[in-house]
Amino acid sequence: MDFNFSDEQQLLADTVQRFVRDNYSFEARRAILQGKGGWSRDMWQEIAGLGLTAINVPEEHGGLGNGPVETMLVMNALGEGLVVEPFLAAAVIAPVFLTRIGDKAAAEQLLPNIASGERIVILAHQEPQTRGEIDHVATRAEKSSGGYVLDGLKNVIIGGGAADELLISARTSGRTGDTDGVSVFRVDPKAAGVTLKDYGTIDGLRAADIELKKVTVPASALVGAEGKAFAAIEAAYDHALSALCAEAVGIMKAVNATTLDYTKNRKQFGQPIAKFQVLQHRMADMFLHSEQAKSMSYLAAIKCVDPEAGERRRALSAAKVIVGQAGRFVGQQAVQLHGGMGMTEELMVSHYFKRLTAIELTLGDADFHTQQFIATGAN
Structure with a gap:
């Protein structure tokens, strides 16, 4: 290839x-x-x-x-x-x-x-029980005269506080966990009944919890056919998984570069610590992990639009696991090689580590995607 x-x-x-x-x-x-x-x-x-x-x-x-x-x-x-x-x-x-x-x-x-x-425009889909299961939608949209009434809670919506307009997923029929019956509505963040709590996350990004209490929207606010939005949501999150893997690869590249630079300048026993063989081995392992993650991010980018659902899910889960594990290894090693300074706000490496940690947990962690990988292989 x-x-x-x-x-x-x-x-x-x-x-x-x-x-x-x-x-x-x-x-x-x-x-x-x-x-x-x-x-x-x-x-x-x-x-x-x-x-x-x-x-x-x-x-x-x-x-x-x-x-x-x-x-x-x-x-x-x-x-x-x-x-x-x-x-x-x-x-x-x-x-x-x-x-x-x-x-x-x-x-x-x-x-x-x-x-x-x-x-x-921000798609607000994640809920308190969603985790990696994006078919978990408990927010409800009940038909009313000329429109819909939305009730529910969306949480940890990255960029939610910056939204000029929200796309809110809600269930118009079926039970939580069904892929049918999920609809999406255009909602003004300042609409009556919408409470948006914006806050910072561990990695420096912003997220928001969005509570909807009897929020009335017109029928024209419905995006697409009623109850048929899940496939488009899934496609968007498949792209997001691929993009997250790519972001992590970029971070690992920067972590390896800054760590190598630090070890070349940090001296111990009269010489740069980069000359110590045991530390060279560690940095070689960091590089190998990041290269493996890069290869898997290529796979994710290629496969995230694969029309065969099982193949697509299996490739994306494999990439998320490998990239997540690589990010954790590279981040932890970088912090340790920087010593106590590696955890301070004054050094970029601590911020890299926090973002890698957040990426590993976003849209399903390594344990979740390992189970997904096994399940798709069994089908």
Whole structure:
């Protein structure tokens, strides 16, 4: 299989890497985190200016019509800089969902603004009991005269506080755990009955818990056919799993580089500790783990659009397990090689480690995806 990138893909990767290097230093990131909201809309506009928010938007809606491989390259670079703007939620999950759901009106109204970066749209799907099981939907949408009434709770919605518009999944029929009966509705975050609690997460990102109490929306707020949204949600989260793996690979690349640099400059017994053979072995193991993770992220990018569901699920779960385990190993080794300083806020390595830890737990941890891998192989 040819793993070489096209000239256009390589140019994209180089452009994003240069942008992150020039605009997202450790000090710049810290200033953004300490600013209002914990992220920067100005930085978001610069990201949009590069065309990155248009990658997963079809050309007919003002996008670039790219796919998972281009997303992988962007996430590699954003991972290296630990970019905190909600790219995964707003530029991957939301546009993929809107493209797959097949609602022409919603696509025409939302996708051009997503592509331009003018509007941040967030799919709020996760609930307290979701974990890796994305078919767990307890939020209800009951029909009323001329519309629907939504009741439920969405939690740890990454980028939820930044949303100009929410796409809320809710059950219009069936029981929790059924894939049929799940619908999605457009909801204004400031609508009556919507309570949004925004907070910071361990890795520097922002998340929100969204409570819906008798939120009335018109029938036109329904996105796609009633009760038929799960396939589009699943497709969006398959892309997200691939993108998360790519982000982790970018972080591991940066962790290996900063650790090697530190060990070359940190001296013990009159010489750099990088010359100690036992530490060289550790760093070699870190490199091997990150290379294996990179290969699995390629697999995830290729397979996340595979029409054969079993093959797709098996590949994505395998990638999530390997990347998660690699991220934990690389992060732990980097912290230890930095000594006590490795856990301080003043060093970037601690922030890398926190983000790798969060990625391993997002959309199902290694244990969950190991079970998924076994289950798909048995079918």
